[in-house]
Amino acid sequence: MTRLRKMMLEELERRNYSEGTTRCYIRTVEDFSRRFKRSPDCLGPEHIREYQAELFKKRKLSPGTVTQRLAALRFFYIKTLKKTWSIAETPYPKKGFHLPSILSREEVARLIDAALTPYHRTLLMTLYATGVRRAELTHLKVSDIDSQRMVIHVQGGKGRKDRDVMLSPKLLEALREHWRGLKRKPSAWLFPGNRWHTGDTPIDTKVVWDACKEAAQRAGLQKDVHPHTLRHCFATHLLEAGADLRTIQMLLGHRDLEETTIYLHLSERHLSATGSPLDSLELKERPPQNE
Numbered sequence: 065m066t067r068l069r070k071m072m073l074e075e076l077e078r079r080n081y082s083e084g085t086t087r088c089y090i091r092t093v094e095d096f097s098r099r100f101k102r103s104p105d106c107l108g109p110e111h112i113r114e115y116q117a118e119l120f121k122k123r124k125l126s127p128g129t130v131t132q133r134l135a136a137l138r139f140f141y142i143k144t145l146k147k148t149w150s151i152a153e154t155p156y157p158k159k160g161f162h163l164p165s166i167l168s169r170e171e172v173a174r175l176i177d178a179a180l181t182p183y184h185r186t187l188l189m190t191l192y193a194t195g196v197r198r199a200e201l202t203h204l205k206v207s208d209i210d211s212q213r214m215v216i217h218v219q220g221g222k223g224r225k226d227r228d229v230m231l232s233p234k235l236l237e238a239l240r241e242h243w244r245g246l247k248r249k250p251s252a253w254l255f256p257g258n259r260w261h262t263g264d265t266p267i268d269t270k271v272v273w274d275a276c277k278e279a280a281q282r283a284g285l286q287k288d289v290h291p292h293t294l295r296h297c298f299a300t301h302l303l304e305a306g307a308d309l310r311t312i313q314m315l316l317g318h319r320d321l322e323e324t325t326i327y328l329h330l331s332e333r334h335l336s337a338t339g340s341p342l343d344s345l346e347l348k349e350r351p352p353q354n355e
Contacts, residue, residue: 191298202255218317
């Protein structure tokens with residue numbers, strides 16, 4: 065391990081950054097160094113500007129990804145090297161606002177029914193029934209299922225925050241069937257890894273991604289469907305069923321209510337309840353045109 069890498073790791077650990085963020089920040093600085101074939105402490109603002117432009121023009125990365133890369137470099141220069149950083153010279157890119165793709169209830173049912181294996185079916189049911197993120201799903205433990213209170217404990221979610229989500233009776237029955245079907249009963253993880261699901265580590269997030277993509281293809285869905293789509297469906301369908309935004313915010317683990325208001329743009333109930341101003345106009349009936 066190089067001296068700079070060790071210093072950066074220590075700074076990240078001191079601030080209790082998550083494992084995922086730590087890996088991303090370290091990889092970014094390594095990539096930055098490889099791009100110019102020099103130690104990163106020998107690179108300056110002009111290199112950062114060139115690197116940022118390349119991320120957009122050549123690598124075609126999204127604004128969100130570029131912002132994350134810049135945040136990593138900013139952390140490295142300010143916290144590790146104790147150097148200054150000019151926001152004016154390296155501005156964060158503007159993010160576009162895109163509404164996520166939403167499936168109807170019928171499409172969600174088709175997706176779940178099209179799962180390749182019973183194991184995949186249970187993964188998709190859990191995603192939709194709880195609204196958990198992909199990484200949160202893979203790290204669920206058997207002890208997180210509280211059938212007495214009918215809740216699932218999500219521990220160490222995004223931002224290292226714990227929360228509880230509802231445990232659907234239908235999901236509970238599916239999880240019990242899933243448990244009975246396991247060749248080796250896990251001591252910790254609800255969804256154990258390896259080919260036969262008998263490992264001592266949880267499944268990889270790629271397994272969840274592939275399960276969703278394969279099911280969408282088998283179901284003939286034309287929309288872009290991935291695990292986070294089911295999280296959006298969970299929130300939108302709850303809103304359409306009458307749940308309030310504050311409750312949905314808590315179930316999703318959003319830090320700010322503003323994050324949750326996006327589902328107002330997606331809810332059919334809210335869209336149909338708002339009439340167009342055209343409907344309130346009393347227009348004269350236009351006579352048919354002579355042909």
